[in-house]
Amino acid sequence: QVQMVQSGSELKRPGASVKISCKASGYTFSTFGINWLRQAPGQGLEWMGWIDTKNGKPLYVQGFTGRFVFSLDIPVTTAYLEISSLKSEDSGLYYCARSGNFDYWGQGTLVTVSS
């Protein structure tokens, strides 16, 4: 069955970096892109962008450019989200979701940025 399994919670200081993983299984990895979404505490869902698993090309939405990097390790069917120069407002739950209708989601990775 299809599964998207994300890495565990992270507690980081402002200015640090974090790299979140999303391991996909149960389907042909290159068939669907991987999307990244953020949910700030008590807030709704924000689409950050996606990465094409056929060619590794990322697309970042306004507001998620510069400090945010999507990448892939295709042999291990894993997508990554790296955030650098962390700020307190980056705190939240980060999800990966399979492209299309976002029919499969990772369980979410909580990132807390605090001094």
Add this chain to the structure above:
Amino acid sequence: EIVLTQSPATLSLSPGERVTLSCRASQSVSSSLTWYQQKPGQTPRLLIYDASTRATGIPARFTGSGSGTDFTLSINGLEPEDFAVYYCHQNRILHSFGGGTKVEIK
């Protein structure tokens, strides 16, 4: 950017009632509209895609309708497990989400 506006923000209802949630798009998204349910501490769950097609395993009491800019999600006879936040989402042009409607127990 396509903006999705959901209304109302909160609904207070009793089990068994029928509920209709609204999602309006700032420009036409054709039928590229999906609905998700999210319960506290859980991942969003796909309910409806292509505006009116129920996802696998979704009960028949959930019905999606609409096209263009105006969409509705109806729940015919609220069950206790239906109290949650509902989000609409468009994938016609990139992706965007509505702000959500919370369906709470009255």
